[in-house]
Amino acid sequence: MRTSRPAALAACLAVTAAIFTATLPSTAATPDPTVVSQPVAGSSNVRVEGRRIILGDAPAAIGSTKLNQRTGLAELTPVRFAAPTSAVIVGYTSGTPDGSSADVAVRSWINNRWSEWTTAPAGTPTALPGASDQVQLRVILTAPPTGGSPSVADLTVQPTDKVAAPRMSVQAAPLKSHVFATREGLVGGTTANGHVIVSRDHFVALPSRRGLSGNGSGTYSVKVCTASRCAFEPVWDVGPWNTKDDYWNPSATREMWKDLPQGKPEAQAAYQDGYNGRKDQFGRIVANPAGIDLADGVFWDALKLADNSFVDVTYLWTGDGGRGTVSISSGYLNVRNAPNSTGAVVGMAGKSAQVTVECQTTGESVTGSQGTTNIWLRVNTGMYVAKAWISAGTFSTC
Template identity: 40%
Template sequence: MMPSRIRAGAVASLAAVAFSVVPAGGPPAGAADGPLPRAADPGWIDEDLASAERAGAVLDGGGLRAAPGSGAPLGAPPGGASAPDALVTFPAHAVGGAVRAVDVDLDTSGRAAGFPVEARGVRADGAWTEWSPAGSAPGEPPEVVRVGLPAAVERVQVRVGIVTAPDAAPDTDGDTASLSGVRLRPVAAAEGDASALPGAAFAARVFTTRIGLVGNTTANGHKVRTNDNFAALPSRRALSAKGKGDYTVRVCTKGADERAEAPPPAAGAQGGEQDHGARGRCVYLPVWDVGPWNTKDDHWNEERQTWDDLPRGLPQAQAAYSDGHNGGRDGSGRRVTNPAGIDLADGAFRNGLRLTDNAWVHVDYLWTAGHRHRAEISATSAAGTVDVRPGPGTEFPVTGTAADAASVDVECRLAGEAVKGPNGDGADWYRIGPGDYIPAAFADGGGDAPRCGGADVPSPDVPAPGVPIPDVPAPDVPAPGVPGVGGDPFAAVAG
């Protein structure tokens, strides 16, 4: 089958490449008459297929294809709406100027249901914007698709999904959906377009369920481990790359006000009621999967991708369960049997938060805030966590965990117990949240944070300013049991 030309919007990772930027007003004169030959069109840059990070995809002589026998689509609920059977993410590119959109050009062949394209960029504070889906491109031929970005960025990245046709034979050469070429073209921001950094992180009270599913593969290609530490959210827009924490959540058993009013745990306390009951516990987790229930419900955003009739912070599954929204069904038509708006891997659920059943938790969507002093958690292993304490020393009880690769904003640093970790040794400790401290030796970055005010004494009872938790309805019913037999809303595993 001859390759087809599809021009669409895009994805990438971190390679400094210089290329020209199309003006915000549109492409050069004559571009609307059709694509120029690649050699004569300097506005586009070719992606190297071999450099792409692949989830559920294989690279052969014909290009990138969904791996045979990969199982359920990545991030798709069983029997639910279409989601990619494979996902390929290309390295990021420095564009040498402010960009607010990306055009993408795909070469494809075989029988496919589609090749969804998304893009994102790095904000001025070094944090990634969320993944944005492709739309139409003004001034371009109908086949050109443009991905608009929510902020002016100087680095862009593109990812492309492969959705095979339902009746396509996956093992038939020449008939399987294949991605054989990807080009991208940045579109310059308007003159003077400078995006202000966001304020405090958005927060909401949502219902969590436990993931389980050890040995399965998440939507970003991670293989679920025993006692793993990551989260799943019901939208692909906040899906981190494999092994990365670009999108990190803080999940706590108590809200900020409850934690502030509780007495701080004393040095030498051994945990139990002191850390779990009075102040609650918190975990910092990268988002590595899509679920529960929905796959396009970015309920933490003011402008939601779907379900814009619901208030910000209210997951559609919760509205369906408690108020009969959408006839009590999710976006795939399944009857919603619990109000979950987040899923937690087993280690975070059982060890980090010490939950024994599904529960209501408080979630801060940390990437929605401006980051002043970014740092990435470095555990002693990729499967590990760093203990979170209410003070700068191991004499303080453990009140939570921070997973390897989680991205945090360091509020301030102070002197404490000398500790040796993956990033050296020293007595500096970082405050990464209200009353939450970790050794600086277990974080990459954050060294430019200011010293904590006053004496080097922790003040866990003083919360950082934040966005109030939205007042959303909670079903007045007993929480269902930990999922695993029936009604499990987890929707993001394949294979």
């Protein structure tokens, strides 16, 4: 069949236009980097000079890892993008005098909660656990007791599409593992997030900064249980033994020790199996299999432990489920075996800690920081806390 010249010309122009359009570079503008420099509540021992964050002047303090270091932590103002992104590029320069370090990490707001912190190398795309339009940066500075102070300058963050898949994901249920617990003690010392340890304190230490809460925050909290008692506590220190052993994450995404199974601390493998020549990441011979340190109030009062022992630990931020936040000004909240103030105390929940919520029921009317109510929350089988002291939504009836 013969084609007319006008029709042929139109077809040719259409093909040419299609080819031209396909080869044109994208006109979508890449968002400019957002400058980030202001620490928020929860930061400690840092000072800001213009666009530079510098380790503060607080003296070295021994924390759970028993390392004599000066430490500063800055959680910076969250950044919101115009649209969700699955990865970001963090820009910065760092100054690290001999023996010091400057680490930058990022987390994202997903499913109404903050994800775990992920190390963000400068200028390299960092994958987020999922698409998010809000991220936050954190700077951790460490140095020997004497010498120069490390710093990070010109911090920026911008979305990118250069990473195809998220690095981590939140599982349906938070990980629970059976690990060896030791008593931290060290009253008067300073934790990795700047908290000064008091007598009968309520917090725990885990051997990775990925799950470290800011000072006074319970964003990353654990449920620690024996056969008959449970404690809900914020993660405020790093240790025992290691500082890069996020053993609660899947093996493939662990920061170190990727050949160990999920849920098994490196110290436990070193002590029980001779792993890594029986040494921790600093080359010290591991003297016990500890995977968690407990502040004295958790160890003695909440769990009634007489000696170091194995406990069941649930890492609450690693999964979904009902949550509430302990809203008290200091100390702890009693966990009881019935929805009233005369029920036996079967555990405790520290200030700012997250608690699991299975359901709610009615009981004794209580007045607390959240008002007056007769609603009690079941946080574990046979364990209740008064909702008057818990910042939380509404849950199904028990």
